[in-house]
Amino acid sequence: MKVENETMKRWLLLFISYTCVFSSFSEEVFLSHFTLDANENNWSSIYPEWDIICAPGVSSDIQVDWWQGSRTLLQFRPSPQNDSSIQIDDIVFRKNITATPNFTYTFEIYGTVIRSWQLSSMVFPVRVISQGQVIAATSFTFNNSWNAQTRTVSFDLLGLSQEDPNAILEIQVGGDYQRFYADYISLSRELNALDSDQDGLIDDDEINIHLTDPFDSDSDDDGLSDGDEVLSHSTNPNQSDSDSDGLSDGLEVNTYLTNPALADSDGDSYNDSYEVTEGSDPNDYNELPPNDDFDDDGLTNNLEAINGTDPRNSDTDGDGLSDQEEVDGGSDPNNSNDPNQEPFRVELINMSSNSIILTDMPSEYIIDLNALAQPSLNIRLYPQTGITSSAEFKLNGRSVMVDNQTPFKMVGSGGSWLPKVGNYNLEIIERAQINGVMQIVAQTNKSISIINALDHRKRTIRLTTGASNDVVQIRMQKHLFPFGSMVEASPITQNNQNYKNTFLANFNASVHGNAAKWYSNQPDWWVNGTPNGVRSSDADDVYDYLIGEGIPMRGHTFFWGMINNSQSSASNQMWDPDWVEARMNASPPDAWYWIEQRARWVASHWAGKIDEWDFNNEMGHGDWYRDTFTNSGPYGLTYLKQMTDWALEENPNLKIYHNDYGILNNNTFAFSYKNLLKTIESEGVPIDGIGVQGHFQAPPDAATIKASFDILDDFGVPIKITEFDCAIDDGDATTFNTDPAIEAAEADGLEMVYRIAFEHHAVAGILMWGFWESEHWRPEGALYYPNWDISPQGARYRELVYNEWWTDADAVTAGDGIVEFDVFAGEYQITVNGITHTTDVTAGYKPIDMDFSSGSISSTAEPEINLRKPVSENKYAYNEPIDFELDLIGDTALVQKVEFYVGDVKLKTDVSSPYAATWLDSIIGTNFIWAKTYYVDGTTESSKTNQITVLQAQANGNNLLLNGGFENFTSYWQAMGPISIAATIERNRSGNYSGRATGRTEEWHGLRTFDLRSSMLNDTVYNVSCYVQVASGVDVVGLKLKETKNGNTVPNYSTLDTATCNSTSWTRLEGQINITDLSQLSELFIYISGAPAGTVIYADDVVLKAAPVNNLDSDEDGIQDSWETYYFGSLENASMDTDYNNNSIYDGLEFRQEKYGSFGALLPPIISPYLEILNSQLNLSWAGESGILYKILATTNLVSGAWEPLGSSISGSDELMSVPIMLTNDVEFIRVEVDQ
Secondary structure, rough: OOOHHHHHHHHHHHHHHHHOOOOEEEEEEEEEEEOOOOEEHHHHOOOOOOEEEOOOOEEEEEEEEEEOOOOEEEEEEHHHHHHHOOHHHHEEEEEEEOOOOOOEOOOOOOEEEEOOOOOOOOEEEEEEEEOOOOOOOEEEEEEEOOOOOOEEEEEEEOOOOOOOOEEEEEEEOOOOEEEEEEEEEEEEEEEEEOOOOOOOOOOOHHHHOOOOOOOOOOOOOOOOOHHHHHHHHHHOOOOOOOOOOOOOHHHHHHHHOOOOOOOOOOOOOOOHHHHHHHHOOOOOOOOOOOOOOOOOOOOOOOHHHHOOOOOOOOOOOOOOOOOOHHHHHHHOOOOOOOOOOOOEEEEEEOOOOEEEEOOOOEEEEEEOOOOOOOOHHHHEEEOOOOOEEEEEEEEEEEEEEOOOOOOEEEEOOOOOOOOOOOOEEEEEHHHEEEEEEEEEEEEEEEEEEEEOOHHHHHEEEEEEOOOOOOEEEEEEEEOOEEEEEEEEEHHHHHHHHHHHHHHEEEEEEEOEOOOOOOOHOOOOHOOOOOOOOOOOOHHHHHHHHHHOOOOOEEEEEEEOOOOOOOOOOOOOOOOOOOHHHHHHHHHHHHHHHHHHHHHHHHHHHOOOOEEEEEEEHHHHHHHHHHHOOOOOOOOEEEEEHHHHHHHHHHHHEEEEEEOOOOOOOOOOHHHHHHHHHHHHHHOOOOOOEEEEOOOOOOOOHHHHHHHHHHHHHHHOOEEEEEOOOOOOOOOOOOOOOHHHHHHHHHHHHHHHHHHHHOOOEEEEEEEEOOHHHHOOOOHHHHOOOOOOOOHHHHHHHHHHHHHOOOEEEEEEEEEEEOEEEEOOOOEEEEOOOOOEEEEEEEEOOEEEEEEOOOOOEEEEEEEEEEEEEEOOOOEEEOOEEEEEEEEEEHHHHHEEEEEEEEEOOEEEOOOOOOOEEEEEOOOOEEOOOOOOEEEEOEEEOOOOOEEEEEEEEOOOOOOOOOOOOOOOOOOOOOOOOOOOOEEEEEOOOOOOOOOEEEEOOOOEEEEEEOOOOOHHHOOOOOEEEEEEEHHHHHHHEEEEEEEOOOOOOOOEEEEEEEEEEEEEOOOOEEEEEOOOHHEEEEEEEEEOOOOOOOOOEEEEEEEEOOOOOOOOOOOOOOOHHHHHHHHHHOOOOOOOOOOOOOOOOOOOHHHHHHHHHHHEEEOOOOOOEEEEEEEEEEEEEOOOOOOOEEEEEEEEEOOOOOOEEEEEEEEEEOOEEEEEOOOOOOOOOEEEEEOO
């Protein structure tokens, strides 16, 4: 029955509402009473319904145990303790619930929070999240008390239109407290609205919003309930045909499965009712009413289907004739060359996009594959004559196709040309049958050059099938180049299928987030002062899952000694666990013991599983280990070498990477990091690879990124972007990815970084630091939103990695049964004649020969060589040792020997792998380095030539700062910020004055130099140093650099050095600057700041001068500073041609002998010969070595140093060598050297 009177409706509704009030009831959603003992290790098995999520760098001790002997309580203890930097959302307690609209929910908790000081109460937010959206937000407050308190809050679910069984209840329990307790947590609900007709809409909304009948579930009698119309279909519940297409809403939904809110469901320009009447499918865009003529070309849609033409295009083949004209005239409406009316031309076709690159190729043309987005190509000929019946295409004299179908194509109508880099002579020979004989009627020649910045990422396959015109299907399955991402442990251990599936669909490499770090394996709260094993279950679970999916992992990280910016206590100076520092403070040997255990455990536990590791993370930003352990030796501080030695003893296959942030954003820091790596390498620490993190909070700069890669490629080792994200801050800390302009800039930033990295020869992988907004440390940088929709960054990433840099194509064999195609390195499925084979293709410059002729596959590839060191365009100091190294990719048994050359001069012959040499006596100027490989089959191969430059000494120049000592008061100095600066006689290190900065209200306020651009040279290294004090007490002061690029309003700031300074002695700060291109800057200066606001800073003796090219040899005398200082006490006592200890051996020679030995480098060992008379014959004897040539020198005057040769090219042996010497009447001094 319908109630027609509106007043009656309202009175009845009021009556029902009134009577129902008394029958409403509260329904329990859940009650969690924490009665079972548990801790963090077994939490997920005891209380699987509750998840605990901690932010990076934050952890929590979680326990359920007896409290005050009366009951069991849940207990949280955040780590670090009493740390104001811990945010409320750094620890989240969450549970899945079913969220239902039209209910009021009541949350209740019984517990308390405790901190021993400065806390009266704490507020804890409570939220409900559905489909990534917050639909309820409230909070409760606990007083700081040992007495438990009951807290109850009620809330409605806003914006929830239908039930969500996967909603999340979230309690944020992070914060600066010591303990949080909870006895029980409960959630109940109560229906807060009336739905009389049970249609899913509450009566009040029906009356006041939708104007529907609250007592009739289908107000318009169209077959759909009012609730379905409003909540599911967005149709009008008061209109039976919402889209006015002639079909009722119920018929559209229930019978024809069309869209009741859209008159034309399939978008084909015919409304749904007309298609139903005419017999076409209203849901199929491609099925048009058969008797209509959509394109008005005279052919009905049905006739177009019969002729295979496009019913939406009146001229399907674009030849100027309508489809009806061609059908009536007998020509093919799908062939633009029928009737043949095309002029002669040679077209270059992009098969990837089915588009024309060039409509008429010139006689000489350069094809840049990278600029064209790595397309598959074809060449199409419209012939010169009307009688041409076939065209033969030849490349460099080899016939690749004879095509008999006009227009003629070089690799057939369905094939693709995938050329490698090189020059091609294309001949197109047209033939026709004349008097029964096939004759050449025309020929066209083209010269084509193929260039490709990604050539080093590809490889040519030369495939033989044994038959011509075989179609070869090439289908890439995955990249060999690592395109990866970090994975968080919780989505893996909690089996988040969306997370897993999305990862596998996008990435082929991975790394742990925090699960393998020391503070996760042995956290402070768990160790409790005494290490008792290692927690690695999360890291193990992630590894086991990924390796099961064929995803390799790299390791992060053995140690994290970077100085923690908070430095809140003496035991919280770095990111590794505080207990390590506490043990160092109590007993250094004990701390060193546990550091050794850490190195050995990580190496052994992951050996054979994860062999590539970041070793001491972010040490370029301060290193607690280096600052704490100073075990010095002749080559510098050896603490890191000891740590790596321990690890390598456990796993000799370990690849040690050195990883840091800020490198791709700042060339100055990249150069400083290069010098740090050079230093630790000189100390014996392996440099197997370099990690650059790649976190961008502003749009990346292409020139800076490329320059940083060029700076760090000097080591000749792989570089990997280890932690990429482009997350540009939109100024809103609560919402992410909501500004289309910022998201577009982030996508552009991702593309820029990935392109530069993939093009750079040294980059060997790119890993993101997360990909899903809900599990990302900087959500703006995510590829996927919380609901798993892809972001603009994600779309750009997939376009690059899985489209442009992806090889899927068909090729066709030539008349000789062979086809060549150039592909990206990866795993491939190659199909010929229905038979598919899977094979891996590595990058390389020599082709892989594959033979399919027998039905099975066989592959062969010749060995390749790569002159890895020295890297082309490197710069070296005179007397700096220069390492040569040639890599052989393939079987070393095929190689007889390798010769190393400088220009035309042979430096060394090496007969065993690794093939290496060290050039000690380099020549100032430009040098061309190359190597020649001799194979056992008698063939030879020369490597590429690498050009390097050896520079003269440049470290003894003048100070470029005109008033570095403030003796000319504050000339050439400015205030950094609105402060006062002055020259003062209160304090001075030298001269009469120092500089003083007062009135500082910000940390960055201080003393700054004049603009330095006019005083410096491009791509030149400068040392900058100063001495600083503070007015009183102790504070940290920094030496910093500000640089602003042209057209950029956001400057780049670099910290060159920091130190803790006092008021009684002068503290030296020093760093280095290297600007690649000064013309790109609008501003450049040094400043001294960093102390807290209010601190008075004094500075004196500020110096900027050209640095030595080799940072290990500051006096540029050819002897490493640390060695020189260790043995001779200072840098002033020795040089290459001095003899400090009077042992008749030059100091430079002693350094080289001890540092490099006689193997792998051409330098004289220290030889101790002796003379004896045997059978009236004077003999010179010494202990020799096989494979070494010796020479004998003599002099009668040690002072003059004029040594005359007595013999040369004497072949050495491993036995005692003896050479007769002619007797003379003179006093003669004799020595033996290696004959270079």
